[in-house]
Amino acid sequence: MKLTLNGREIEAEAGRDLLTTCLENGVDVPHFCWHGDLGSVGACRLCAVRVYDGPEDQVGRIEMSCMTPAKEGQRIETADPEAEAFRTHVIEWTMLNHPHDCAVCEEAGACHLQDMTMATGHHTRRSTAPKRTHRNQDLGPLLTHEMNRCIACYRCVRFYRDYAGGTDLEVFGAHDRVYFGRAADGALESPFAGNLAELCPTGVFNDKHWSRHYARRWDMKATPSICAHCAIGCNVTLFERGGTLRQVQNRYHGAVNGSFLCDRGRFGMLHAEAPRPLPRLQRLGEPRRLAAEGRRIAVEIEVPGAGQPRLRRHRQPAPRSA
Ligand code: SF4
Ligand code: SF4
Ligand code: FES
Incomplete structure (x- = not known):
């Protein structure tokens, strides 16, 4: 199926939402609520574009691209002035109650809202x-x-x-x-x-x-890695600054972990930065004490064989030489 995206004819999958179609064809459309793994819900109204039904349609209409299925012969204009103005207004009302605390917000520098605000050209609070x-x-x-x-x-x-x-x-x-x-x-x-x-x-x-243990995103070094906490091996990115591990994030892999991680993978690696590593004696002594305690209880409740001397495996006699 073919449609026209910003004057360029492209191949598209019928019924696929227009936002995904645009992104897959290298055309950015601002969005918030759409997510590659969660799909569309039409909540934020930021992904407005102008859609024409075909060559005869000279007027078109503003549509939410994440909620509009692709159809044969459609024409989509993402830079239409009315669509751009619509998106700028959406950002303006989205920011009405926003604290604008980027200077002290952890998210700054990797913030989708910051990016979309810049992308739509909103820079002054009028209210x-x-x-x-x-x-x-x-x-x-x-x-x-x-x-x-x-x-x-x-x-x-x-x-x-x-x-x-x-x-x-x-x-x-x-x-x-x-x-x-x-x-x-x-x-x-x-x-x-x-x-x-x-x-x-x-x-x-x-x-x-x-x-x-905060560091701005641009001050950290990022290293691709694999989570070692279970056999799935989710793809992760480790963020380091000053020789300390600051953060673990998902690294997208469609066949393994998609866009997500479990909490063991996300937070478990941070044990490397535990503030007080266990003293060596305690590290060695505690498992031994627990093992001895386990043996004592096993004898007490008469677990078969508990407390008996272990049988030594008999050595195989060496083969005689002829
Ligand atoms: S901005 Fe964050 S907290 Fe608010 S609805 Fe979206 S995901 Fe939830
Ligand atoms: S960084 Fe993002 S979430 Fe934080 S205050 Fe700025 S715009 Fe808001
Ligand atoms: S991405 Fe939110 S309405 Fe389309």
């Missing part, structure tokens, strides 16, 4: 109205929560509930507020919760270890 604020939650030892940065793209709950099967992260709504968090403070239960730090396009969820 002088007070900003809506939220209370943050303590989500346990792994993730930070800074709800004022939320842009309500719904990626977090879509991943957590629909993709990872978690039940303790919700979206709560009241009047003109939506809130993404737990019913009460407490550690997120899903063993995949750490993915929220990467999925969230702003700085709402972040890796707590990295936040405490």
Whole structure:
């Protein structure tokens, strides 16, 4: 099937959403809620483009590219002035309540919202109205929560509930507020919760270890690696600064881990930076003490053979020479 993208005829898959079609053909369209593994939901309204049904259609219309299926003969203009103005307005209202705290926000430098704001040319806040604020939650030892940065793209709950099967992260709504968090403070239960730090396009969820041992993205060295915590071997990127491991992130591999990691892989490697390594004596002594304790209990509860001297394996006699 053929369609025309910014004046260029391309091959496209019928029914595939236009945003994916554009991205696969090297044309960037700003977006927030669409995600390669989660698909489209049409929540953010940022991916507007002008779509013409065919050569006879001289007017076209503004469509959300992530929600519009590709059809034979369509003409798509991503740089249409009305579509560009629409996207700039979406960013402006998205930023109405945003704290604009890039200078102290961990996400800055790797922030999807920053990138999209620059891409759409929004640079001045016209509103002088007070900003809506939220209370943050303590989500346990792994993730930070800074709800004022939320842009309500719904990626977090879509991943957590629909993709990872978690039940303790919700979206709560009241009047003109939506809130993404737990019913009460407490550690997120899903063993995949750490993915929220990467999925969230702003700085709402972040890796707590990295936040405490912070380095800007451009100040860290990135090394591709493989997670060693189980046999799947997820692809990861290790971020280092000053000889210390600061952060572990997913490295996309379509056949192994897609865009995600489990929390063991994401946070487990950080044991290398434990603040107080166990003293050598303790390291050696503790397993021995536990093994001795295990033997004592086995004898006490009369596990068959426990406490008996081990049978020595008899040596095979050496073959006699002829
Ligand atoms: S979330 Fe992004 S845009 Fe918002 S303060 Fe942080 S870096 Fe800046
Ligand atoms: S918390 Fe992040 S991922 Fe969730 S809706 Fe807000 S901006 Fe989107
Ligand atoms: S990416 Fe299309 S509406 Fe959000």
